[in-house]
Amino acid sequence: MSDVVVLSNVSKEYPLGKLVVPALKEVSLSIGAGEFVSIAGPSGSGKTTLLNLVGCVDTPTSGAVIVDGLDTARLSERDLTRLRLEKLGFIFQSFNLIAVLDTFQNVEFPLLLQGKQSRKERREVVSELLERVGLDKHHHHRPNELSGGQRQRVAIARALVTRPRIVLADEPTANLDTGTGGAIIDLMKSINETQGTTFIFSTHDARVMKHADRVIRLEDGRIVSSGDIAPNGAAGSRPELSVQEGPAPYLAGE
């Protein structure tokens, strides 16, 4: 299994007035293609920062972030935008749909940005995806006409429509009730299994974590454990599985 995400000694600090607040400290990890990985940890532990760095919407203070073999520090703003459009999908806690577009248009939007497909091809892809997420009857509903679970399904469809290698989900179930949240995770897992898409999602909900192949637990900006799930749903501590402390092997000589 090749790695689609590699973080090597990544630190991220945020200036706060005269203070510097560290959000991530010397984090190194790698995530293989097709993994269904959960980033767990309490609020302020650095989960969102880590996802932002992998998603190329933020830059590390130090260290290297490799996405699909590309060192993001060496990419221009335009290349990073292209990388996000072609290789990454995003699912947000608050869904972040475009309020003035309907379900179909929201999902179709990344394809329009890509500009590669004909209208007919886009229609086919979007319709198929909406059917997959159970929204085939809601093409023309605007976000404010959908329930929270439906909105998150739209967001999932939007994240998947470009067939990205990696989907990043920041607390995708946080704004949903337990049942709907479970259904969303099931949907993500199903897509992961059938399409081989890598999912990296943050959560602090143990019931959500138990669906993950692997849980990377963060505390105070550091990885404290990484491994598969214990029967009670808690993450085990198996750093030898995929997490390397220190630089990733192939970066060691750089």
Added chain:
Amino acid sequence: MGRLLLIAARNLMQNRRRTALLSAAIVAVTMLLVLLGSLGNGIQATLLEAGTAMLTGHVNVGGFYKITSGMGSPILVEAERTLKDVRELVPESAQIVDRRRGFGKIVSESDTVQGALTGIDATNEDALRGVLRIVEGSLDSLGGEDLSILLFQKQAERLKVSVGDDVTLSSQVVRGQTNALKVRVGAIAKDMGLISIMSSYVSKNVLRDLYQLDPDTTGVIMVYLDDPDQAATVKAKLREGLLQRNHRLMEDEPDAFYHKFQQVAGEDWTGMKLDVTTWEDELANVQWTMKTFDTITSLLIGVLLVIVIIGVMNTMWITVRDRTREIGTLRAIGMGRLRVLVMFLLETVILSTVSALLGVSLGAAIAGLLNWLQIPVSPGFQIFLMSDTLRLVVAPYSLVMAVVVVPLLTTFGALFPASRAARLKPVTAMQHAG
């Protein structure tokens, strides 16, 4: 682009109150732009029509005659020969007339008024007939051998005369002596602003007799063109042609003939020289007033546009603030900076274009309504306008300008907030608390 347009349009619809307020401001400014422009055009057109009918041709060949080097009179000798030359040099002219020029007092038993006297043959004066509104008598009385005068209403009231009464003209003639001549009031016309205060029309023979001139003299040859914009070209052609035909010409001085007496008196020559001018030269004073009016109008419109631009900028700042998280999302899912910029600018383009079109339509409609209502203007304004009613001329080019300029400027106002939105780091935008 289609989807960006859709987003922009729907966002405008979503923020109805904000959109309505800004749109109303743009509509109002565009409407004012059209109305003020139409007013300026109307005044210009009225002045051009009235001025070129009453005071000047589109191109004029005036004469200055000096018996001694210190004194000049507005007399063109060898009128027939000069008229023939002008006709040959400007075959494209619509009409050529000649008038005598003089200055004197009009004396009745009650009062005296003083001003310019213009000697006309009314049978040739179609343009003048078109602008003068005769309230008593007939302009034809200035077309024959009769010694007649046309007075304007206020002059007649002051002199307490009516058609058929006699008045006496008194004028200093070439050799310094004063001549007087009795003439009959042949017509009374409605006042026409400044001109009607300072001048009146007499039949040509009146000035011949008053100044004891040779029949082969006149004051000015006035050339009317189908296209007044060709006046400068025709003037240049006439100057060259008249010189080739051995006429003496004064230096080209773009000013009205009545401003040139002092200059002519100070020059060291005798005999006659021709002075070729355009209507713009002769109406230089009026043009100056028009330019002042245009400047004030432009300043006013400029201030209004600045206010609208600030309004647009302010609205865009609010829009960008409100939609910062949306910008972050769009950037995260792969929208480039340029597209974000275009998306925001499109909102302003749509809003300002629709509003400008509405403003232009309303402005043109109101201008039409005001024309239809024939709104009277105040006596003070009449002096300047040479008309007693307001007239607005909606020029198609000014409508097109308004529809282009207003959206361009407002879009320019939106550029700064929109580019700031485009430059936002995705993570900063996504973490925005608003």
